[in-house]
Amino acid sequence: xxxxxxxDFLAGRxxxxxxxxxxxxxxxxNTAHDLFVxxxxxVLVIACLILTLVQDYVSKTEALYGSLPLTRATIVGGRYLLxxxxxxxxxxxxxxxxxxxxSMLPLQPMTLDPRPWVSVDGLTGYVLAMAAFxxxxxxxxxxxxxxxxxVAFTLVILAMVVSVLTFKxxxxxxxxxxxxxxxxxxxxxxxxxxxxxxxxxxxxLGTPAFLAAAIILVVLILTISIRLSVRxxxxxEF
Amino acid sequence: MNNAIEITNxxxxxxxFSLDGVSFSMPQGTIMGLIGPNGxxxxxxxxxxxxxxxxxxxxxxxxxxxxxxxxxxxxxRIGFVHDTPxxxxxxxxxxxxxxxxxxxxxWDEDTFRRLLREFDLPxxxxxxxxxxxxxxxxxxxxxxxxxxxxxxxxxxxxxxDPVFRRELLGRLSAxxxxxxxxxLFSTHITSDLERTADFITFLHEGRVVFSAAxxxxxxxxxxxKGGLELLTEDNRRFFRGVRERAFGFEGLTADAAxxxxxxxxxxxxxxxxxxxxMYYITRGDHHA
Numbered sequence: 001x002x003x004x005x006x007x008d009f010l011a012g013r014x015x016x017x018x019x020x021x022x023x024x025x026x027x028x029x030n031t032a033h034d035l036f037v038x039x040x041x042x043v044l045v046i047a048c049l050i051l052t053l054v055q056d057y058v059s060k061t062e063a064l065y066g067s068l069p070l071t072r073a074t075i076v077g078g079r080y081l082l083x084x085x086x087x088x089x090x091x092x093x094x095x096x097x098x099x100x101x102x103s104m105l106p107l108q109p110m111t112l113d114p115r116p117w118v119s120v121d122g123l124t125g126y127v128l129a130m131a132a133f134x135x136x137x138x139x140x141x142x143x144x145x146x147x148x149x150x151v152a153f154t155l156v157i158l159a160m161v162v163s164v165l166t167f168k169x170x171x172x173x174x175x176x177x178x179x180x181x182x183x184x185x186x187x188x189x190x191x192x193x194x195x196x197x198x199x200x201x202x203x204x205l206g207t208p209a210f211l212a213a214a215i216i217l218v219v220l221i222l223t224i225s226i227r228l229s230v231r232x233x234x235x236x237e238f
Numbered sequence: 239m240n241n242a243i244e245i246t247n248x249x250x251x252x253x254x255f256s257l258d259g260v261s262f263s264m265p266q267g268t269i270m271g272l273i274g275p276n277g278x279x280x281x282x283x284x285x286x287x288x289x290x291x292x293x294x295x296x297x298x299x300x301x302x303x304x305x306x307x308x309x310x311x312x313x314x315r316i317g318f319v320h321d322t323p324x325x326x327x328x329x330x331x332x333x334x335x336x337x338x339x340x341x342x343x344x345w346d347e348d349t350f351r352r353l354l355r356e357f358d359l360p361x362x363x364x365x366x367x368x369x370x371x372x373x374x375x376x377x378x379x380x381x382x383x384x385x386x387x388x389x390x391x392x393x394x395x396x397x398x399d400p401v402f403r404r405e406l407l408g409r410l411s412a413x414x415x416x417x418x419x420x421x422l423f424s425t426h427i428t429s430d431l432e433r434t435a436d437f438i439t440f441l442h443e444g445r446v447v448f449s450a451a452x453x454x455x456x457x458x459x460x461x462x463k464g465g466l467e468l469l470t471e472d473n474r475r476f477f478r479g480v481r482e483r484a485f486g487f488e489g490l491t492a493d494a495a496x497x498x499x500x501x502x503x504x505x506x507x508x509x510x511x512x513x514x515x516m517y518y519i520t521r522g523d524h525h526a
Contacts, residue, residue, distance in 0.1 A: 007337040011326050055326055064324040067288045068341045069314035237291045 004078025005085055007065070012052035019047045020093065027097050037094060037114075038194075045090035046133060049083055050150060057146045063238040072234045079138055080226055087130035091123075116195040120207070124214045125198045131218045135225035142232040240302070242266045242388050242420035243287070248296035250282055255444060257282055260296070262439045262449035264422060266387075271431035271452070272424040273512060274441035275520045280424040281321060283441075284392045288318060300388060314342060317381030321393040323373040325365050331376055332361040342384035350383035357409065371402035378410065389421045395430050403427075407434065428512035438512065442520055448492075452512075460494035461514050463487070464505030476500065479518030490518035 009016075023044045027037060056062060065075060098114035116122050136156060140149035202210040241263045248260040257279050264270040272280045285291040287298055289309055298305040300312045325334045331354070339345040354361055357375040365373065374394050381389055394410070395403040411434050425431065431438065431452070439449040448455065462477070469487045474480060476496075477489035490510060491497045497507045510518075 003340040006340065010333050010337050011329065055328075059326045059328075060322070060324045061326060062324075063285075063290055063320055064338075066290050067313065067316075067318050067320070068338065069310040070341065071309055235292065238285070 001074060001078040001081045004065075004070075004075065005082045008052045008078070008082050011055045011061075012048065015051040015055070016048045019044055019051060023093070024097060027101060035194075037098060038117075041090050041094040042129060042133065044093070045083075045086045045130060046137065048086050048090075049079075049134075049137070050146075052082065053141060053146050060238075062236075066238055072236075073230045076138075076142065076226060076229045076233050079229075080134060080222065083130070083134040083138070087127070087134075090130075091117075091126055116192045119195060119199070120211070121198040121202055122195045124202075124211070125195060127218060128214060131222055135221040139225055139228040139232060142229045142236070240266050241299070242268070242301060243270075243422060244297075244299040245283070245287075246297045246299075248283065248286065248298065249294045250279075250286060250291065251294050255279070257286075257444045260441070260444070260446055262446055264420060264437060264439075266301075266420050267418050268436040269421040269423060269434055270437040270439060271428075271435035271512075272422060272439050272441065273428055273431065273516060274426065274447075275516065276426055278426075278441040279444045280426075280441055281392055284318075284390050284422070284424055287390065288313065288316070314344075314384075315387045316390055317384060317386030317388070318390045319374065319377045319381050319392065319394045321396060323365075323370075323377050325373075325376075327366040328364060330362050330364055331359060334365060334376075335361075335380065338380055339383075344385040346383055346385055349385075350379060353379035353382060369402075371398045371406065374398065374406060375409070378406070387419060389419055391421065391423045391425075393425055394423070395425060395427055403430070410434075426516075428516055431512060440515065440519070447519055455512075455515070456509055458494055459490065459492055459510040459515050460497050461508045461510045461518075462489045462491060462497050462501060462505050463508070464501060468501060468505055473500070477518075479521070481518070488518075490514060 023040055026040055056065075066072070095114050095117060098117075102114070117126070137149065137153045140152050143149070144152060205213060243262075243264040245263070246261050248257055250257040255277065260279070260283060272283065274280055282291060286293045287300070287305060289306060301315060303312050305312045326337070329337070335350060339347070339350070351361075354376075357372075357379055359368075359372060359376055359379065365376070368376065378391075378394065381391075391410075395406060398406065407430055423431065423435065435452050437450065438452050438455055440447040463486060465486050466482065469480070469482070469489075473489075476493075477491055480487055480489040494507060494509070497505075501507065
């Protein structure tokens with residue numbers, strides 16, 4: 001599966017670089033909102049994944065790599081591993097950019113504070129979010145193809161955001177997130193609040209139980225997702 | 239002799255087209271031409287063999303191994319050239335190679351470099367800037383660089399101009415004869431196989447019309463040319479396909495010796511080419 005990731009790197013590296021440049025430019029213009037950085041990082045990771053899949057789609061390479069000594073399950077596994085690598089890379093890039101901007105632009109009124117992201121709670125939240133994205137997107141991709149799956153994924157994410165903002169039982173989350181969009185200097189530290197909320201759960205459960213629960217959750221959703229993707233992909237014909 | 243490929247009762251139903259109980263075998267170390275008109279099922283068989291398409295029934299064994307149960311072992315022994323090159327278009331040839339080579343334990347870098355030189359393919363050239371013929375050559379170089387025991391070629395000469403086609407075939411034939419590999423070569427251009435193939439399997443509308451040694455086929459099959467008075471109902475049934483003209487007829491038979499006995503000097507009995515066989519069976523008035 002590492003070879004498949006290396007293959008994807010060779011196919012997508014210049015597009016990833018382009019995405020990284022766009023991400024960096026956006027960050028320099030939006031340093032006041034750490035929530036923006038979180039969202040931009042998630043978008044960067046998903047964009048890099050989709051850009052890789054676009055290369056396969058444009059060049060119709062599935063027949064080629066399907067003819068190599070690989071099983072469909074291995075090919076699918078390679079995609080999930082790629083998402084893991086991209087997520088790890090995105091996390092490091094976000095931290096590097098945030099610390100860099102904070103040190104280079106000290107006079108700008110900014111609330112960007114990457115320190116909570118480095119905590120166990122921040123990292124756990126990030127891993128859970130990325131696992132959820134992969135678990136949702138990749139089965140859609142294998143079932144419906146690139147175009148439809150990307151539209152469907154975007155709609156699902158939008159629906160989730162709308163439900164958070166409109167559904168009453170989620171009012172606490174809504175108020176926490178909405179504060180993140182307030183003008184700089186007032187309450188633009190939504191990322192810290194999200195991390196704080198995760199920290200609250202960790203304190204309630206105790207760190208070992210919290211970590212165990214997080215690992216079980218990640219393993220569970222990814223296992224279900226991978227099985228679903230493999231089942232669908234094994235039926236695909238090229 | 240052990241078989242490189244054994245296909246038994248292979249079935250695949252697409253609704254408007256189906257493979258209907260396809261069975262044939264290909265001995266190791268031989269070149270088999272898989273011929274038939276467009277849409278006969280040649281590409282489908284090759285894709286099922288590589289598990290790119292799911293089969294509805296039947297069995298495929300490659301070097302005695304089941305192509306599904308032993309998928310990776312089977313595929314590691316196969317070099318393939320698809321009818322449409324499906325590489326990353328924006329990558330250089332050496333980069334494409336780097337995305338393929340690691341999957342083969344027996345990848346031979348020296349062979350790959352030698353083939354690129356022989357085929358006049360610059361390793362730093364972007365694939366999108368190559369002609370179709372050059373892409374086919376590159377595909378062939380990849381297929382031949384991991385010491386594959388079986389080479390699957392799906393219409394490799396289709397869409398190439400005659401000069402390029404002849405050059406590609408020459409290269410292919412030289413490489414294959416050097417290495418003693420088994421080759422399954424699908425094509426609707428039968429002249430590509432006249433010199434190179436040992437065995438021919440002819441597919442039509444998803445069924446095997448025949449699968450036999452090429453020499454035996456060319457010995458047995460004949461085109462009979464004669465006057466219309468010879469075309470009695472009994473004689474008509476004798477032919478696998480007939481074309482009637484204003485002053486005579488041409489008929490294809492699978493029994494040249496019987497044709498000579500039956501018609502004697504009243505008709506001309508010529509050896510049938512593969513193209514004749516394909517033409518009469520797919521387009522002629524059918525019998526038998």
